Amino acid sequence: MSVYLLRRLLQAVAVVFAMSLIVFVGVYAIGDPVEILISPDADQMERERAIAALGLDLPLWEQYFVFLGKAVQGDLGRSFVFNEPALRLILQRMPATLELAFGATIMALIVGLPLGLYAGLRPDSPVSRGIMAGSILGFSLPTFWVGLMLIMVFAVQLGWLPSTGRGPTREFLGMQWSFLTTEGLRHLLMPAINLSLFKISLVIRLTRAGVRETILQDYVKFARAKGLSPNRVIFVHVFKNILIPVVTVVGLELGSTIAFSVVTESVFAWPGMGKLIIDSINVLDRPVIVAYLMIIVLMFITINLLVDLTYSVLDPRVRLESKGT
């Protein structure tokens, strides 16, 4: 087990290094942040001062080594735009994104699992066909369009929900969360739905496919023949076995939701990390982009690890040690 974890850790460090280098060179290739940040009427002297102030007068490799030197001490640099530590900026906005991503994922499971189960057990009923048709919509409608439609219908036409933004927050575990207030939940609802539509469809399809496959297996027939109640057969024998693919996909999806809920966050003016990263890319705020992607890499590695650990709980045949070799 510990060998396995150590190996994972080394992998993580290597990927983070590679990532920082790629992003450094990539952002350098896109353009010059000073050209974007500087006031149009700045004269040549002011431009030179700004370039030096942001440390962009050094050759690229030197900038990279300065960055590395500080990074190993836990300093990922200061944002060019906000003049605040990049790491702190990202962490400040993390709760907003986390509650959105978890809200969407929980919704996906609560809605998707029962619907998928139903569609899997009664594949020919009209309701099941309706569910499957709906899931195609969930897959194919673009997020920004659905988001705007939700706003038009529920905020502009009906006036039930606030159109954009995050509600009032409360402190919990040292961070500001909005799901602890009713007004906050009202603000959370639409963006979370928007983000979850794709996931709901995914969970429905995965669950349905799993059920269709498992229900024909010998052990299920045997359980039935044994005289177990249908509920026990479905929720213990079938359900447990279809959960492995669902857990994998939902886990990875959670990661990408946290990392890349950019569209939903900008449509709903949700002050999360996704909005920060897109704003930062627009102005080539390199310290924030690098720090963000490094955090995301770490997060994905952690999630993958958790998914693997969950496997071993769900399926005793999976042994982590042997998997590592």
Add this chain to the structure above:
Amino acid sequence: MSGILRRNASIAVGAAAVGLVMGLGAAAPQAGAQTLTMAVGAPVTSLDPHYHQLSPNNAVADMIFDRLVNTDNLSRMVPGLAVEWRAVEPTVWEFKLRPNVRFHNGNPFTAEDVAFTIQRVPNVPNSPSSFAAYVRPIQGVEIVDPLTIRLRTATPSPLLPLDFTNIRILDRETHQNATTEDFNSGRAAIGTGPWRVVQHRSGDRIEFERNDNYWGERPAFQRVNYRMITNDAARTAALLAGDVEFIDQVPTSDLAKLRADQRVTLSEITGLRLIFIGLDHLRAPNENSPFVTDNEGKPLGRNPLRDVRVRRALSLAIDRQAITQRVMEGAATPAGQFLPEGVFGHVPELTAPRPDPEAARRLLAEAGYPQGFRITLHSPNDRYINDSRIAQAVGQMWTRIGVRTAVEAQTWATFIGRAGRQEFSAHLIGWGSNPDGSHPLRNIIATANRERGFGASNRGRYSNPEVDALLEQSLVEMDEAKRERIVQQAQRIAFEDVAIIPLHIQTNIWAMRRNLTHTPRNDELTRAQDVRPAAAAAAR
């Protein structure tokens, strides 16, 4: 679809109920008549008024702080923290300061604070775009008495008061060691302005309350919620839903809909931002310009853009009225120069050229291009209102006179770097002027010169010694009437020579609920003190 939505809604209601039962539900901030909720389209990056020279930051700085010399909505200078100013000698400006002004924390405002501000401005660490250039001419500061300050410059500086319209005044005692982070956290965001900062959530919103001790006109609202909604469609939707009562940067595609909507009203004013086309003046007449070829795609062996007849033809080919009416939906005015009417240095007879494709073709033939040539027009696609669509319209109009034009639009981050390295033959770009004709002349038209700080944004590298000489003359001319004549003369020469091809000046547009009224500003700043309840404004 609706089944899924309904299901989700009931889940959320359930969760909300759980929150209430657990006693965690908090009261929402009551949006009464005393609170103004506004949404701006560009994020404010810092509350430090000297950290980043950026319009959204300046607008918010205007709410918290004051300047010695303020500008009214037409950018004319009006007394701010200085009640009057005059040049006691050609190289000495004297400012008489406003008495009995206090900072939000009760500290009195004196000449010491002005001296401190002048000293802080060039020394803000890590600033990506500082205000240093505005105080650079100042060689010496002399505090005559607590309410009189004299500023000495090396050469006569007629523009010094205008420079001070860019500098927000800080308190020496409060801000001695204040860092940008202290401002951003709200701790040091203390000025003499009409609003105090209650809370700042970076990139999301700033909450203000009225400064009841403000020396100037009392703002109409008790509190302001200043939100940032960068997505255009979402911002308009928030206004229509009533979540916000006031928005800026109204997208032109929504104009028709909003004009017809009974619940909202618009406020508009001709701005100071010119959209124009810069041309390659860098390559000599007998060199190739990078994106100009003959009709077969082979190098021409000469740079046609150095021939004034070609430049004039390109300008005459453009139907500016069509662009402002169709592409801009009326939210722009065709232009023949940098500044709109009523601004210092505007030249009355430089009107927008009328489209004349026939004359344009004749000029091209005279210049030796009866069959035209090929050119690529580069443009940003995420910077100015409808930028890439304008470029496409211009491309079609140029093609009509035989200059076959390809349009290449790209993101600003890439575009501006390439434009700055003179990689383009023709590029579409914008310029927001200070309200003085010398400002665009100095930055866009003057020969690039690092020592003088001239032509820093002259990306086409136009160079005309005659214009340069007039500009130099205007920068030391203390007689305002004479100075305006010099500035006008320099622009006449530059536009006669088609240094750049002006297209249009943008209209700044705000939208608000019917019960509000707004004084639109030509400098694009969105400030809460310019918004009032409609009834109150009618009574005034």
